[in-house]
Amino acid sequence: MIDRHVFDPAILREYDVRGTVGRNLGPADGYAVGRGFATRVLAAGGRTIAVGRDGRLTSPELERALVAGLTDSGADVVRIGVGPTPMLYFAEATLDVDAGVQVTGSHNPPADNGFKLVFRHRSFFGDDVQDLARLAASGAWRAGSGRVEDVDVMADYVARLRAGHRGGAYRIGWDCGNGAAGPVVERLTQDLPGEHHLLYTDVDGRFPHHHPDPTEEANLADLQRLVRDKRLDFGIAFDGDGDRIGAVDGEGRVLWGDQLLALIMAPVLAACPGATVVADVKSSQYLFDRIAALGGRAVMGSTGHSLMKEAMIAHDAPIAGELSGHIFFRHGWYGCDDAIYAAVQLIGALHDAGVSLTEAHAAMPQLVNTPDVRIPVDPTRKWAVVDEVRGRLEARGAEPTAIDGVRVATEDGWWLLRASNTQDMLTLRAEAADRAGLDRLLAEVDGELAASGVVRN
Incomplete structure (x- = not known):
C-alpha cells in the first residue's frame, strides 16, 4: 500500500492514462489510478465500478493493482475479465454500476498499456485525468474496504450485438489481430447468417501475426489476401481493444473510417430524418457532402474518442465517427465507439442498399x-x-x-x-x-x- 504517488506527466493523456510498462507505467500507477478514481466516484455519490482488461501480457498485473486501489478507497468492483473495450462500455451501461475502467493499450505497441475511464456513461478525461494526479500527489484519497465480484457479461454482449443485425448474409473475412475482440467475434459469427472466415481470434498480447491497428494498411495484408484467395464479399479488421474498425472490399481495397461512416450512417439518417452527424476534422469532404445529401446536418468535431462522445451529446447526434475507425452510436446503442457493433451495422447498411461493399466503394468519388x-x-x-x-x-x-x-x-x-x-x-x-x-x-x-x-x- 502506498500513501501518495507521483505520475510521470507523459502518461497523463487527454483521453486516458497510457504509457510504456517498465519505463513510465507500472503497478504503482495502476494502484494510484484506482485510489483516485474511486475517490472521485464516491465523492459524487457512486460506489460500484466495472473493470475489464485487454489481452496484453501486462494487463493482468495492472488490473490487479487497479482493483486493489479501487477497493482500498472503498469502491466495490465488478470484474468482467478479458474483452474488448466496448464490452466494458456495455457493462457500464447495463449493469448496476456507476463507472468503469478498461485496462488497455488500445492500438499501441505491445509494451504499452493504460486505463480508459468512464463515469455515469460519460468519458472521464482532460482535467479529470489531471485531477487523478493531484489526488495522488497529495494522498487525498478516501479509505475503505470495497468488495470484488466476478461477472461474465460476454454472452449478454454478444446477444445484444446479434440483436442489432437487421439482415444481410455475406461471405466475410474477420481479422481480430490477436486482440481482445477475438472471442466475441467467434461467438457472434456463429449466429450471424452468411459465411465467415476468421483470422487470429486467439488473444495473444505478443501480437505474433501483425500489429492490431487497422489504420495502417500494412496490417491489413493478411485480410486482403484472405478476401482475394477465397473470393469473399469483404473483410473486417479490429484494433487491439476492439473500438476501431477497418475494412477491405471484395477486391482488397481499403475503406477508411470516414468512408465506412458514410455507409453506416445512411440507415440511421433514414430513421432519424434531419439529424446531426458529427465527423472529425480529419475526415474527407466527401463525408460532409454525403451527410448533407442524405438530409443530415454535418458538424465537424475535434479528433479524439472522448471529445467525439461529448460532441454527440452536445449536438444530440445519433451517430458520429472518425477517420481512425472509431464509430460512435447513440441511436440503438450506448453512446460509445464499438467496432464490432459497427461491423454488424455495416452488414445491415449494405443489405438495405442492396449493393456489395465493392459496388458501394466504387460509387464513392476517387479522391x-x-x-x-x-x-x-x-x-x-x-x-x-x-x-x-x-x-x-x-x-x-x-x-x-x-x-x-x-x-x-x-x-x-x-x-x-x-x-x-x-x-x-x-x-x-x-x-x-x-x-x-x-x-x-x-x-x-x-x-x-x-x-x-x-x-x-
Whole structure:
C-alpha cells in the first residue's frame, strides 16, 4: 500500500492514462489510478465500478493493482475479465454500476498499456485525468474496504450485438489481430447468417501475426489476401481493444473510417430524418457532402474518442465517427465507439442498399489523399507551431477552420495540421481531386512548417 504517488506527466493523456510498462507505467500507477478514481466516484455519490482488461501480457498485473486501489478507497468492483473495450462500455451501461475502467493499450505497441475511464456513461478525461494526479500527489484519497465480484457479461454482449443485425448474409473475412475482440467475434459469427472466415481470434498480447491497428494498411495484408484467395464479399479488421474498425472490399481495397461512416450512417439518417452527424476534422469532404445529401446536418468535431462522445451529446447526434475507425452510436446503442457493433451495422447498411461493399466503394468519388502523416516535433513547440501557422494564415486574410488544429480549404481541396493529443507529433492530412492538386497542397503545408522551423520528412 502506498500513501501518495507521483505520475510521470507523459502518461497523463487527454483521453486516458497510457504509457510504456517498465519505463513510465507500472503497478504503482495502476494502484494510484484506482485510489483516485474511486475517490472521485464516491465523492459524487457512486460506489460500484466495472473493470475489464485487454489481452496484453501486462494487463493482468495492472488490473490487479487497479482493483486493489479501487477497493482500498472503498469502491466495490465488478470484474468482467478479458474483452474488448466496448464490452466494458456495455457493462457500464447495463449493469448496476456507476463507472468503469478498461485496462488497455488500445492500438499501441505491445509494451504499452493504460486505463480508459468512464463515469455515469460519460468519458472521464482532460482535467479529470489531471485531477487523478493531484489526488495522488497529495494522498487525498478516501479509505475503505470495497468488495470484488466476478461477472461474465460476454454472452449478454454478444446477444445484444446479434440483436442489432437487421439482415444481410455475406461471405466475410474477420481479422481480430490477436486482440481482445477475438472471442466475441467467434461467438457472434456463429449466429450471424452468411459465411465467415476468421483470422487470429486467439488473444495473444505478443501480437505474433501483425500489429492490431487497422489504420495502417500494412496490417491489413493478411485480410486482403484472405478476401482475394477465397473470393469473399469483404473483410473486417479490429484494433487491439476492439473500438476501431477497418475494412477491405471484395477486391482488397481499403475503406477508411470516414468512408465506412458514410455507409453506416445512411440507415440511421433514414430513421432519424434531419439529424446531426458529427465527423472529425480529419475526415474527407466527401463525408460532409454525403451527410448533407442524405438530409443530415454535418458538424465537424475535434479528433479524439472522448471529445467525439461529448460532441454527440452536445449536438444530440445519433451517430458520429472518425477517420481512425472509431464509430460512435447513440441511436440503438450506448453512446460509445464499438467496432464490432459497427461491423454488424455495416452488414445491415449494405443489405438495405442492396449493393456489395465493392459496388458501394466504387460509387464513392476517387479522391487523392494522404494517410495520417505524423511529423516529430519538440513537445514544447507542438501547440505553438499550429498557433503560428494559424496566425500567418489569418494575417494573409485566410479563414481556416480552427476546431482542432488548422484546416484550410483551397481550390485544390483541403489540408489539415494539428497537434497530436497522444504523441509528440504534428499530424498532417490533405485531400485533392488529383495528384497535382495534392502536391500543391503539400507544398503549401511544407512552406508553413518551414516558416516555423519544422521539416516534414
